[in-house]
Amino acid sequence: MQKIAVLGAGSWGLALALLLNEKGNAITIWCYDSKEKEDILTFRENKRCLPGIKIPLEIQFTTSVEEAVKEKDVVIMAVPSKAIRKTTESMKAFVAEEALIVNVSKGIEFETLYTLSQVIQSVVSNPVVVLSGPSHAEEVARHMPTTVVASSNCMASAEKIQDLFMTEYFRVYTNPDIIGVELGGALKNVIALAAGVVDGLGYGDNSKAALMTRGIAEISRLGVAMGGMPATFGGLTGIGDLMVTCMSGHSRNRRCGELIGQGYSLEEATQKINMVVEGVPTAKGAYALMKAYEIEMPIIEGIYEVLFENYSVQECVQKLMNRDKKMESFD
Numbered sequence: 001m002q003k004i005a006v007l008g009a010g011s012w013g014l015a016l017a018l019l020l021n022e023k024g025n026a027i028t029i030w031c032y033d034s035k036e037k038e039d040i041l042t043f044r045e046n047k048r049c050l051p052g053i054k055i056p057l058e059i060q061f062t063t064s065v066e067e068a069v070k071e072k073d074v075v076i077m078a079v080p081s082k083a084i085r086k087t088t089e090s091m092k093a094f095v096a097e098e099a100l101i102v103n104v105s106k107g108i109e110f111e112t113l114y115t116l117s118q119v120i121q122s123v124v125s126n127p128v129v130v131l132s133g134p135s136h137a138e139e140v141a142r143h144m145p146t147t148v149v150a151s152s153n154c155m156a157s158a159e160k161i162q163d164l165f166m167t168e169y170f171r172v173y174t175n176p177d178i179i180g181v182e183l184g185g186a187l188k189n190v191i192a193l194a195a196g197v198v199d200g201l202g203y204g205d206n207s208k209a210a211l212m213t214r215g216i217a218e219i220s221r222l223g224v225a226m227g228g229m230p231a232t233f234g235g236l237t238g239i240g241d242l243m244v245t246c247m248s249g250h251s252r253n254r255r256c257g258e259l260i261g262q263g264y265s266l267e268e269a270t271q272k273i274n275m276v277v278e279g280v281p282t283a284k285g286a287y288a289l290m291k292a293y294e295i296e297m298p299i300i301e302g303i304y305e306v307l308f309e310n311y312s313v314q315e316c317v318q319k320l321m322n323r324d325k326k327m328e329s330f331d
């Protein structure tokens, strides 16, 4: 039995907490929002983001970071990417030196262009493991077979997390390529916004397949330039996560793109979804990385222009389809 803190009471934090609770661990969940905590305690459910999933009484909730992380063996970071640095700073004084930190959030810190494990590692010296892959909370919470990857610079830590999370419905692989794993998980959210635009515009499967295929080419081009291994982008945290996010009815990023394709503004779309849409801030980081590494990433550039430079989705499609003719390439 491990003592585990889960920081974040949204859909992913809760789904993973339920799994770890089923395996006999002692779970304390930190809520950022006291109203969210009260609602969860009243209904034993988070009706905003994981309706219909009951939360057992033995799972504890607190709004104190100190109470959540003190004397815990494992701390799971399940807050939005923009809050990773602040949340890590707030737990620094209380987290045990030997506690394993598991990041399950997906994004890039815009100010530093760090991956999220790099952000955590810049604040605390605990070993950090990233858990990523095609895994919607709504399905994991209903025990639907799911596969993910645990990645770390320390393989022994990745293997501990593999053992901690493995169940009959949740299969965990390890992969030592942490930069490749993190970039795949973060960047696919931007491509998923584009896939949603395809749905919103009423285009078909041809367009979606094109976006996904050329999207993974863009992700791996940048990922390899940043030190990732090419094979990682063909794996669960690359093409696997891209597929689930671009095709799923659960995907917040795809749905946000769909609303934008239907004519809603970015603000209206994110308000309607009322859950974190990581592709939006990540588009800014991805665009800056594209410039910094001088990599061609036309889909990511197009989404950036739609979100932040007032381009219409029609202009974006036209620009993509009328680029200079070229040979198909994957590097």
Ligand SMILES: NC(=O)C1=CN([C@@H]2O[C@H](COP(=O)(O)OP(=O)(O)OC[C@H]3O[C@@H](n4cnc5c(N)ncnc54)[C@H](O)[C@@H]3O)[C@@H](O)[C@H]2O)C=CC1
Pocket: 008, 009, 010, 011, 012, 013, 031, 032, 033, 036, 049, 078, 079, 080, 081, 082, 083, 087, 104, 105, 106, 107, 135, 136, 137, 138, 274, 275, 276, 278
């Ligand atoms: N939902 C899913 O199926 C999956 C989500 N993820 C990732 O997990 C992370 C969390 O996503 P979800 O649980 O879906 O989000 P959510 O929108 O369901 O919940 C976010 C949680 O963070 C809290 N929060 C909001 N602002 C905060 C702040 N400034 N500081 C600290 N906490 C704050 C909210 O109160 C809420 O408990 C994201 O990076 C997402 O990409 C990864 C895999 C699957």
Ligand SMILES: O=C(CO)COP(=O)(O)O
Pocket: 106, 133, 134, 135, 136, 189, 192, 241, 244, 245, 250, 251, 252, 253, 254, 276, 277, 278
């Ligand atoms: O990362 C995810 C699934 O692996 C969640 O993606 P969405 O935010 O698009 O729902």
